[in-house]
Amino acid sequence: MKKISSVKIRITIWYAALMLVMIAVVLTSVGVFSYQLSIDNVEKDIILQVTKVSEKFGKRDKGGPESIDSGEEFKNVSVHAENGDYIAGRYVYDIAGIEFKEGKARRETVDGKEYIVYDVLKRGAPDKHNGVWIRGAESVNSTVLLGRSAVVVTLVIIPVILCLTVLGGYLITKKAFEPVNVIIKTADKIAENNDIKQRIKIASGARTDELYALSVTLNNMLDKIEGLIIKEKRFTSDASHELRTPISVILAEGEYLLDIAKGEKEKELAKNIVDKAKQVSRLVSKLLLLARIDRNGQKISREKVDLSVLLDIAASEGAKKADEKDILVLTNVEENTIIEADEALLLSAVSNLIDNGIKYGKRSGFVSVSAEKIGGKTEITVRDNGIGISEENIGKIWDRFFRVDDVRNDEYESAGLGLSVVKSIVELHGGTVNVKSEPGEGTVFTIVL
Numbered sequence: 391m392k393k394i395s396s397v398k399i400r401i402t403i404w405y406a407a408l409m410l411v412m413i414a415v416v417l418t419s420v421g422v423f424s425y426q427l428s429i430d431n432v433e434k435d436i437i438l439q440v441t442k443v444s445e446k447f448g449k450r451d452k453g454g455p456e457s458i459d460s461g462e463e464f465k466n467v468s469v470h471a472e473n474g475d476y477i478a479g480r481y482v483y484d485i486a487g488i489e490f491k492e493g494k495a496r497r498e499t500v501d502g503k504e505y506i507v508y509d510v511l512k513r514g515a516p517d518k519h520n521g522v523w524i525r526g527a528e529s530v531n532s533t534v535l536l537g538r539s540a541v542v543v544t545l546v547i548i549p550v551i552l553c554l555t556v557l558g559g560y561l562i563t564k565k566a567f568e569p570v571n572v573i574i575k576t577a578d579k580i581a582e583n584n585d586i587k588q589r590i591k592i593a594s595g596a597r598t599d600e601l602y603a604l605s606v607t608l609n610n611m612l613d614k615i616e617g618l619i620i621k622e623k624r625f626t627s628d629a630s631h632e633l634r635t636p637i638s639v640i641l642a643e644g645e646y647l648l649d650i651a652k653g654e655k656e657k658e659l660a661k662n663i664v665d666k667a668k669q670v671s672r673l674v675s676k677l678l679l680l681a682r683i684d685r686n687g688q689k690i691s692r693e694k695v696d697l698s699v700l701l702d703i704a705a706s707e708g709a710k711k712a713d714e715k716d717i718l719v720l721t722n723v724e725e726n727t728i729i730e731a732d733e734a735l736l737l738s739a740v741s742n743l744i745d746n747g748i749k750y751g752k753r754s755g756f757v758s759v760s761a762e763k764i765g766g767k768t769e770i771t772v773r774d775n776g777i778g779i780s781e782e783n784i785g786k787i788w789d790r791f792f793r794v795d796d797v798r799n800d801e802y803e804s805a806g807l808g809l810s811v812v813k814s815i816v817e818l819h820g821g822t823v824n825v826k827s828e829p830g831e832g833t834v835f836t837i838v839l
C-alpha cells in the first residue's frame with residue numbers, strides 16, 4: 391500500500407480515528423451504566439409497588455385486592471390465588487407460566503424477552519381467608535427503549551459531528567501548514583533560478599507560531615548566505631582589479647625583454663613570461679566580466695547587432711590559434727540577421743565557444759559557427775569535431791573553475807571560467823545555452839536567444 395505522504399491527511403486520519411475510539415468507549419460505558427441504572431430503578435419500583443399492595447393485604451378491612459386495579463402506582467402488580475389463579479391487577483400473559491417463588495427480585499426470560507419478576511406470598515389464615523401471591527413484573531426490554539435516543543445519537547448525530555470535526559480539522563491543519571508550502575516554493579525558486587535574493591513571504595498579521603519562527607529563521611539565514619556570497623564576489627572583483635595593473639606591467643616589460651633578448655635562452659624565458667602574463671590577463675578579464683555581470687544583474691545595454699558581422703569578428707579573433715592547429719573556422723549566417731543584444735557581451739560569449747572549439751579541437755579539424763532565426767528565436771551554434779565531453783562531466787562544465795581532469799595541463803591553458811561567462815551572458819539576455827557532445831567525436835553548443 392502506498393504510504394500517505396501528506397502530513398495534513400496523516401494528522402486528520404490520526405485524530406479522527408482517536409476520536410472514534412474515544413466516542414465508542416464513552417458511549418459504551420455510558421450505555422452500560424445507564425442500562426444498569428434503569429434496570430435497578432425498574433427493580434426498585436416493582437419491589438415498592440409489590441410491598442405497598444402487600445401492606446394493603448395486611449389491613450384487609452381497608453381494602454381488598456380490588457382496590458389495586460385503580461391505582462396507577464400498581465400498574466405492574468397482579469394478585470393471584472395460592473394455586474396461581476389470577477385474581478386482580480395487571481395480568482401479563484407472557485409470564486403467566488412462570489412459577490411463583492418467594493425471595494429476591496429476579497430476572498426471567500420468556501420467548502427471548504427478559505422480565506424482572508418479584509413475588510411475595512401473603513399466607514392465608516385457616517377459616518378466615520386464603521393466602522395470595524402478589525407478583526410485580528415488568529419487561530426489561532421496555533427499559534432498553536429508553537436507549538433509543540442513544541441509538542439516534544450514535545447512528546446520526548455522532549457521524550455528522552465526526553464528519554464536521556474531520557473536515558474542520560483538515561481545513562485548520564491545511565491553513566496551519568500554509569507557511570510550509572510557501573517555504574517549499576521559495577526554496578524551489580532559489581534552486582531553479584540560482585536566485586539567493588528570494589525570501590519567504592510572511593503575511594502581515596501572521597500568527598507567531600513555530601512555522602512563523604521557522605520562516606523568520608530561514609530568512610535570516612538567507613540574509614547571511616547572501617551577505618557571504620556578496621562578500622566573496624566583492625573579494626574576487628577587488629582581487630582581480632588589484633591584479634590588473636601588475637599584470638599589465640609584467641606583460642609590457644616581458645614584451646620589452648622579448649624585444650631586446652639576444653640569446654635563444656633569454657628569448658625563450660621572455661616568451662614564457664609574456665605567454666603566462668597573457669594567460670593570467672585573460673583569466674582576470676573573465677573574472678572581472680563575471681563580477682560585472684553579477685553586480686549589474688539584469689541591466690544590459692541592448693542594441694541592434696548584425697550576427698553575420700559579429701560571428702566573423704569572433705572567428706577572426708581565434709584565427710591565429712586555429713592556424714597553429716590547422717583548424718578550419720567556418721561561419722555560416724545570412725547577411726542582415728539582426729538581433730537586439732549587448733554586442734560586446736555577446737561577442738565575448740561566442741568567442742569563448744569558438745576558443746574552446748579550437749582548444750579542444752583535433753589537429754586539422756574544424757569549428758563551424760552558424761546562426762539562424764527559427765520562429766521568433768535566434769539560434770547560434772558552435773560545432774567542433776574535437777575531443778568531446780564525457781557524460782559524467784557534461785553537467786559540471788558550467789560551474790566556475792570546473793575543468794575536466796584530462797585538460798588540467800598547460801597545453802590547454804584551461805582555467806574553467808569560459809563557459810560560466812557564456813552562461814551568465816546568455817542568461818542576462820534571457821536566453822539559454824545547451825550542449826551536446828560525443829567523446830572522441832565532437833561537441834555542439836547552441837545559444838538560443
Ligand code: ADP
Nearest residue numbers: 746750778787793794804805806807808809833
Ligand atoms: P576552460 O576552457 O577555460 O577550461 P570552460 O569553462 O570554457 O573553461 O570549459 C570548462 C571545461 O569544459 C573545459 O575544461 C573542458 O574540459 C570542457 N569543454 C569546454 N568546451 C569544450 C569543447 N568544445 N570540447 C571539449 N571539451 C570542452
